[in-house]
Structure formats: structure tokens, C-alpha cells
Amino acid sequence: MNVQRTVRADKAELQRQAREEAYSTALKDFHPGAPRLFQNDTLWPWFERLRKEEPVHYCSSSPIEPYWSVTKYNDIMHVDTNHGIFSSDVSLGGILLRDVPPGYDYPSFIAMDQPRHSAQRKTVSPMFTPAHLDELAVLIRERAGKVLDGLPRNETFNFVDRVSIELTTQMLATLFDFPWEERRKLTRWSDVSTALPKSGIVESAEQRRAEMDECAAYFTKLWNERVNAEPRNDLLSMMAHSEATRHMDPDNLMGNIILLIVGGNDTTRNTMTGSVLALNENPDQYQKLRDNSALIDSMVPEVIRWQTPLAHMRRTALVDTEIGGKKIRKGDRVVMWYVSGNRDEEVIENPNDFIIDRPRPRTHLSFGFGIHRCVGMRLAELQLKIVWQEMLKRFDRIEVVGEPKRVYSSFVRGIESLPVRIPA
Numbered sequence: 001m002n003v004q005r006t007v008r009a010d011k012a013e014l015q016r017q018a019r020e021e022a023y024s025t026a027l028k029d030f031h032p033g034a035p036r037l038f039q040n041d042t043l044w045p046w047f048e049r050l051r052k053e054e055p056v057h058y059c060s061s062s063p064i065e066p067y068w069s070v071t072k073y074n075d076i077m078h079v080d081t082n083h084g085i086f087s088s089d090v091s092l093g094g095i096l097l098r099d100v101p102p103g104y105d106y107p108s109f110i111a112m113d114q115p116r117h118s119a120q121r122k123t124v125s126p127m128f129t130p131a132h133l134d135e136l137a138v139l140i141r142e143r144a145g146k147v148l149d150g151l152p153r154n155e156t157f158n159f160v161d162r163v164s165i166e167l168t169t170q171m172l173a174t175l176f177d178f179p180w181e182e183r184r185k186l187t188r189w190s191d192v193s194t195a196l197p198k199s200g201i202v203e204s205a206e207q208r209r210a211e212m213d214e215c216a217a218y219f220t221k222l223w224n225e226r227v228n229a230e231p232r233n234d235l236l237s238m239m240a241h242s243e244a245t246r247h248m249d250p251d252n253l254m255g256n257i258i259l260l261i262v263g264g265n266d267t268t269r270n271t272m273t274g275s276v277l278a279l280n281e282n283p284d285q286y287q288k289l290r291d292n293s294a295l296i297d298s299m300v301p302e303v304i305r306w307q308t309p310l311a312h313m314r315r316t317a318l319v320d321t322e323i324g325g326k327k328i329r330k331g332d333r334v335v336m337w338y339v340s341g342n343r344d345e346e347v348i349e350n351p352n353d354f355i356i357d358r359p360r361p362r363t364h365l366s367f368g369f370g371i372h373r374c375v376g377m378r379l380a381e382l383q384l385k386i387v388w389q390e391m392l393k394r395f396d397r398i399e400v401v402g403e404p405k406r407v408y409s410s411f412v413r414g415i416e417s418l419p420v421r422i423p424a
């Protein structure tokens with residue numbers, strides 16, 4: 001008990017210091033994309049101050065190339081829905097704050113502009129139709145049940161590894177019809193694909209390259225099998241048999257595969273973990289949920305807003321333009337901070353509160369908007385809904401018994417480990 005109180009006091013002190021630092025630093029020195037702010041969860045006062053004082057902000061004093069930060073909900077919508085002005089194209093730098101470094105530049109449709117983007121997106125979208133999701137739901141539920149039934153009681157374990165990673169990896173293996181026993185390779189490749197050297201995931205760029213080569217070789221083998229077989233209902237077969245994607249060069253194929261792995265894996269995994277954390281930090285909301293499990297329907301989008309598993313997406317200006325009165329020049333990097341827009345008090349009431357029965361829980365930016373809006377969003381929501389239905393059936397509560405360890409990244413807003421215990 002005392003240990004918990006000390007931890008709470010330490011956390012409060014860390015937040016107090018962050019606030020002091022954010023409000024005493026000159027705006028011109030702000031670098032809101034610094035990964036350390038995300039790793040220790042002290043990003044909030046920095047973005048709060050930007051929204052209030054300089055919602056469209058230019059950073060030219062960071063160790064990386066200069067970039068604009070767009071921090072308010074409606075400005076982000078403006079950028080996201082104007083793909084003719086703001087490009088996602090990998091050749092201009094892609095969708096991350098940092099320009100895509102050599103070796104990370106696999107072309108995929110999330111980092112393409114029209115018309116190639118839509119042609120390639122169309123080939124995978126049948127996977128996510130309501131009818132197909134209804135079919136998948138049966139499998140997801142059955143598998144979730146098995147994983148949850150195997151969890152220990154009265155014993156501390158890492159929720160990320162035992163539940164979030166396992167369930168999202170199983171789901172992904174199903175989407176790709178990936179060899180079942182080797183499914184954890186997908187998790188590893190998802191982590192490695194976005195990892196920076198010395199991030200704790202890979203030590204060096206060479207190590208990352210070698211693991212990505214292994215991923216490419218593995219999927220090339222699967223691809224060749226699917227191209228030569230009858231069309232089936234998995235993502236690889238869909239791409240192998242579609243005119244728009246069957247002649248993709250190997251780099252483009254790799255790009256789309258990594259996109260689907262990261263899209264399906266990291267994001268849903270971190271929302272699942274985030275939901276356990278958010279409900280523990282807000283016990284009144286957890287109680288509400290236990291009293292009325294129908295609230296899962298609104299809790300799921302609320303937690304997707306709350307967690308914002310992808311903190312930003314970046315665009316590059318194709319022409320001189322303006323956002324919120326600021327002049328943006330052709331070629332400038334423009335970062336849409338979804339994580340900040342999701343806390344914009346002018347659009348979302350009490351945005352810093354986690355409220356599982358909000359009137360309009362889908363008012364959030366976590367899936368983006370416009371032509372690149374997340375193609376897997378319904379699947380993500382479905383997964384989360386089923387997991388919570390199955391957890392509520394089985395456990396009165398899942399208690400968080402230690403601190404979350406957060407990922408060192410200002411892109412994936414993730415949780416590496418979360419110690420929990422299920423009382424007997």
C-alpha cells in the first residue's frame with residue numbers, strides 16, 4: 001500500500017516538473033516530437049500549451065529536420081482531408097515525423113498518393129466488410145476465450161505479453177493465413193519495422209535490416225505459394241490475385257505487408273493494454289462497466305481516443321498554403337498530432353477525463369480522416385469489444401499491480417509491459 005502511494009507521489013511529481021518545464025520553455029524551443037516525452041508520459045502539458053498559445057507551431061531547433069506541429073482537432077481534420085495539398089508520398093518523406101531513412105522506405109499504400117493509393121487499398125478492403133467481420137468474430141471469440149481461460153489467478157503476469165500480444169498476433173495470423181506455430185514472428189517484425197537503433201528493440205540499423213530481410217524472404221515464399229494456388233480469403237491471396245497488386249515489385253509487396261502487420265498489431269495491442277490501464281486508473285468507470293456490460297460499445301471508441309495508439313501522422317506540403325493563419329511552404333513537413341487533437345477542449349468535452357459512456361465517443365482522430373482513414377478500424381473495434389465481453393464474463397477485475405513501461409517513440413504510443421493480477 002505504501003509502495004503504491006510512493007509510486008503515485010513520484011508520478012505526480014514527474015507531471016508537476018513536466019508542467020513547469022513546458023510552461024517555462026520558450027515556444028520557439030519546443031520539440032513536441034521528442035520520444036522521451038512519450039516514454040515517460042509527460043507530453044500532455046507541452047501539447048496543452050501549444051493548443052492554447054501556438055496551435056500551428058514550427059520547430060526548427062530539434063536534432064531532426066524542421067517540422068510543423070498541428071495540434072488542434074479542426075486543423076488536423078483540414079490537413080487530413082486535403083490530400084491534394086498534403087502528401088503522404090514516401091518519396092517526399094512519408095508519414096512519420098522523421099523523413100523515412102534509407103532502408104525503411106518500403107513503398108506501401110499508406111505512404112502513396114492518388115491514384116496508386118486507392119487502387120491498392122481497394123484490394124484489401126473486402127477483408128474488412130461487415131459480412132466478413134461477422135465471420136471473423138466467431139474465430140476471434142473462440143480464441144480470446146482460450147487465451148483468457150489459460151491466465152493464472154492470484155499471480156502477477158505481464159498483460160501485454162500474455163493477452164494483448166497473443167490475441168492480436170493470433171488475429172493477424174488469421175488475416176494472413178500465416179503458419180500458426182510461427183505467428184510470434186509477426187509480432188517481432190512489427191516491432192522491428194518501426195524501431196530505431198538502441199530503442200531496446202534493435203541495437204543497430206544493421207540488425208534491423210537483417211531481421212527485415214528475413215521477413216521479406218519469409219513472405220516472398222508465402223506469396224509465391226499463394227500466387228500459384230486458387231484465390232482464397234486471406235490478405236496475401238487477395239493481393240496475389242488482384243490486378244492492382246499482383247505485379248507489385250518486391251519492395252512494394254514488403255511495404256504493404258509491413259503496413260498490414262503494424263496496422264493490425266501494434267495499434268490494437270496497445271489499445272487493449274491501454275484499456276486495462278485506463279479502467280484501473282479510473283475505478284469508477286471500471287465499476288460502471290461491470291454494472292452494465294453494454295457500455296463496452298462506447299468504452300471501445302473512448303479508449304481508442306484515450307490511448308491514441310498512433311500519436312501522429314505526417315504529410316508534406318505540395319504547394320504553398322496556410323493552416324490556422326500560418327504560412328506553410330511547399331516541401332514543409334506537417335505533423336498532425338492526433339494525440340493532441342484528441343484532447344482538444346474546444347471539440348471534446350472534458351477531454352482529459354476517461355468517460356466510458358460519453359455521448360459521442362466516436363469524435364476522435366485516432367483512425368485519421370480522409371482517403372487514408374484506417375481501413376482496419378472496424379476490425380480493431382470488433383477485437384476490442386470481444387475481448388472485453390469475454391473478460392467481463394470471466395473476471396470480476398484485472399488489477400494493475402505495477403507501473404506500465406512505455407515505448408520510446410513519438411509515433412507508436414505503446415506500452416511494453418503492464419504487470420497485472422487477477423484475484424482468485
Ligand code: HEM
Nearest residue numbers: 109110263264267268313366367368369372374375376380
Ligand atoms: C486501434 C487500432 C488502430 C488504430 C488506432 C489505427 C490507426 C490508423 C491511422 C491513424 C491510420 C492512418 C490515417 C491517415 O494517414 O490519415 C491508419 C491507416 C491504416 N490502418 Fe489502421 N489503425 C488501427 C487498427 C488497424 C487494423 C486492425 C488494421 C488491419 C489489419 C489496420 C490497417 C491499416 C491500414 C492498411 C492503413 C492504411 C490505409 C490507407 O492508407 O488507405 N489498422 N490506421
